Amino acid sequence: MALTSTPFLSYHEIQVDNIDIYEDAFGFYQEFSEVIKLLEQLKPVPKKRLTKRLIERVRQMN
């Protein structure tokens, strides 16, 4: 029987950023990993000109 060992992680090495405890408890990532991976491929960002125009409008307000 092949044995695999799990490396020991210290408390500070455990990554908890962006972990939602409710989501974690519901196991969405385990159950729907392929759907979530697909969702992660979309990253909508505003066009540069839109951000620039917004900042100009903010400056005009003051």
Added chain:
Amino acid sequence: MKKTMSDYELIEQFVKGEQSCFEELIRRHKNKVFAYISLYIRDQALAEDLFQDTFLKVIQSVKCGKYYDNGKFISWVMRIAHNLIIDHFRRVKQLNTVSNDDYESDLFNSKKLAEDNIEDHLIKRQIQKDIRKLISQLPDDQREVVILRHYSGLSFKEIADITDVSINTALGRMRYALINMRKMMEEAKISLTYN
């Protein structure tokens, strides 16, 4: 310096007259706000207007002293965006007739894009189009939870607060949304393996 300041510190400095502090807040949170609005509103021009209106409304509210820090500035901003979207739908009442055909956005990081070949680019573009279509076909309440969680990065507690439902309801909506999207992916034979 500004990049290390908290949201609340930036707001405080902005209220005192430091204009550039609000610009830092915009740069910090623009993607989350834009993702929420642009995935919820199918008309690109309208989404851009609401994106700007959200931040202008934030300024008005901050100047009127309506923001009290509880460490959740982005949740508050998202609630404002949410309310502006609801107001819009109340005014127009034509949610299902808005076209998404001419949607164009800077979906790709340009440096990354330059490294990809044309074929990769076209495949990626098609997949992103498919994802948008999947999201747009979800019922409104499920779509909102998916967008707020996966594209705006809010916790389920924050999503429940913004949408005025319990955390369990928000979680239930997410579960139904994921089940529905899986079903649609199977029906549409959308590739899951693109990297």
